[in-house]
Amino acid sequence: MNAVTQRLPATVEQLPEAQAFLKSWIEQAGLDPRLGGRLALALEEVFVNVCHYAYPPGQPGEIELRILPDAERFVLDVLDDGQPFDPTDLPEPDLAATLEQRTVGGLGWFLVRQMVTELSCRREQGRNLVSLIMCQPADEDERTPDAARG
Helix, strand or coil: CCEEEEEEEECCCHHHHHHHHHHHHHHHHCCCHHHHHHHHHHHHHHHHHHHHHCCCCCCCCCCEEEEECCCCEEEEEEECCCCCCCCHCCCCCCCCCCCCCCCCCCCHHHHHHCCCEEECCCCEEEEECCCCCCCCCCCCHHHHHHHHHH
């Protein structure tokens, strides 16, 4: 299947539009709904981060969503023209530390890494490109919730 794209203003108010776009393609691609929910949560975190941090205050920006679904994997690319940023450079949060001991920031990207099968971040043609990848389980038993297995 060919890639489909949607461009939106980089404002938090556009998040429901981004989520609706993703949801429609998750359903069309037949992605497991649990995996789709995890992907939607990852998109929310990345989208909000772009809205808050990619562009200088008062400078409007844009987010492009690009979806490449196929039978084995569902790829959601989030692209922006904002400041260069690579979340893979962030240190892992100290989850054992108390709330008072933790530094601010970094938990969102930790969450994103936990939600998707693969996370790829790079700068390409002057744009930030975050690829959120979900792989479909090959075995039908892996798609069935544990409680339903009996």
